[in-house]
Amino acid sequence: MAHHRLSPHQYLILAFVSVSAPLGDACLSRGMTHLPPISLAHPSWLIAAVFTPWIALGIALLIGFFASYLTALSWADLTYVLPATAFGNMIVELLARFALHEAISWQRWLGVVLITIGVGFVAHGPSLTERPALLQGAEKELEAPSFAQSLEAAAQLEEETTR
Amino acid sequence: MMNSAPTPGFWAATAMIAAIVLASSTGEVLTAAAMKSIGDLDEIRAHSGMKGAIRAVVTCPLFFAGVGFLALAFFSLLFALNHMNLSLVAPASASLTLVANAILAKFFLHENVDKRRWTAMILVCIGVYFLAH
Numbered sequence: 001m002a003h004h005r006l007s008p009h010q011y012l013i014l015a016f017v018s019v020s021a022p023l024g025d026a027c028l029s030r031g032m033t034h035l036p037p038i039s040l041a042h043p044s045w046l047i048a049a050v051f052t053p054w055i056a057l058g059i060a061l062l063i064g065f066f067a068s069y070l071t072a073l074s075w076a077d078l079t080y081v082l083p084a085t086a087f088g089n090m091i092v093e094l095l096a097r098f099a100l101h102e103a104i105s106w107q108r109w110l111g112v113v114l115i116t117i118g119v120g121f122v123a124h125g126p127s128l129t130e131r132p133a134l135l136q137g138a139e140k141e142l143e144a145p146s147f148a149q150s151l152e153a154a155a156q157l158e159e160e161t162t163r
Numbered sequence: 164m165m166n167s168a169p170t171p172g173f174w175a176a177t178a179m180i181a182a183i184v185l186a187s188s189t190g191e192v193l194t195a196a197a198m199k200s201i202g203d204l205d206e207i208r209a210h211s212g213m214k215g216a217i218r219a220v221v222t223c224p225l226f227f228a229g230v231g232f233l234a235l236a237f238f239s240l241l242f243a244l245n246h247m248n249l250s251l252v253a254p255a256s257a258s259l260t261l262v263a264n265a266i267l268a269k270f271f272l273h274e275n276v277d278k279r280r281w282t283a284m285i286l287v288c289i290g291v292y293f294l295a296h
Contacts (some may be wrong), residue, residue, distance in 0.1 A: 009205075070220065071205065073198035077274045078191060079265050079284070086261070086287045089294050111293030118286030121279050129275040 006127050010075060013068050017081065018088040020065035026092065027058030076127040087119045171246050179243040183256040186239055188263040190232030192271055197225035199272070258288040 006014070031054030035045075049055050072081045090112045096102040171179065201207070201219050208216040220226055243252045265284045269276040 070194070070198055073195045074201060074204040078195040078268045078272060079274050079276050079280050081195075082191075082261060082264055083283050083287050086257075086291060089291065093294065107293045111290040114286045114290030114293065118283040118290060121283040121286065126275075129273065 006076070010072075010127075013072055014076075014081070014084045016068045017065060017072055018084050019091055020061045020068065020088075021085060022088040022092040024058045024061030024065055027054050027061060031055035031058060077129055080122055080127045083115075083119045083122045086115050090115050176247060176251075179239070179246065180252065180255050180259065182239040183236055183243060183252075184259045184263050186232050186236035187256070187260045188267050190229045190234075190236055191260075191264055192267045193225055193229030193232060195229075195268070195272060197223045197229055200225060254292045254294075257291045261288050261291070 031049065031052050034054070035049055035052070050059065069081065069085070072084070093104060093108055093112050097104045197220075198204070201223055204216050204219070207219050211218075240252070240256065243256075261284050265276050265280065268274040
């Protein structure tokens with residue numbers, strides 16, 4: 001497997017993937033616990049809940065998470081991006097300990113350490129599976145070009161015609 | 164309103180967690196396959212702007228199949244939470260989804276899941292389990 005390294009901009013997107021999901025969940029949780037219990041008899045209350053500040057903020061963060069998650073999947077393997085999403089839980093634990101001064105049990109600290117080691121393991125490896133050149137050539141003949149490849153070809157054609 | 168439903172048996176609980184894991188893993192693998200078929204979104208955005216990037220994503224049928232399975236996973240999670248404790252459902256589904264994703268990514272996305280990634284997945288699984296307790 002050849003080493004495929006990420007740019008600082010791509011690491012920034014992965015960092016946003018890690019942080020936005022747990023922060024979004026935390027905002028939803030905070031918003032929902034401040035509302036009176038909602039029963040199935042009044043489902044419209046759930047729609048009203050969407051417009052409360054904490055839940056609206058949570059939804060905005062989760063939309064941001066999904067957009068950055070999709071972007072990350074377009075240039076990195078799923079098995080590379082997934083540990084990054086788990087890294088977010090660790091950030092929440094650290095925030096809970098140092099910003100909210102919550103007590104963290106030793107089991108949770110152990111969890112934090114294990115996730116950090118796991119993410120470190122993946123981060124030091126390649127981010128994308130590289131196909132061998134021979135196989136890649138055969139795949140290119142068999143597969144239709146991706147949207148990005150089509151755009152590149154169109155741009156090249158346009159350049160040639162303007163010359 | 165407090166939920167007074169009886170605690171489900173072993174097989175019912177296993178079926179609920181299996182439903183979350185299967186729907187979630189299928190959704191994530193389909194979404195990943197969709198994004199691989201579209202290509203680098205940063206490049207698309209550089210060529211044809213944000214609208215072009217959004218158009219590339221929303222015109223891909225695999226993406227909608229993935230989102231459909233992710234929605235199914237979300238409702239399976241809500242159903243499971245209605246019958247079981249969060250402290251059981253969250254770590255069990257999160258850890259098993261990570262392992263299932265690694266297996267599916269190896270066989271369906273042909274990702275090179277080497278020893279390094281397997282070790283990382285197992286460490287993250289155990290870590291998530293400890294965090295949830």
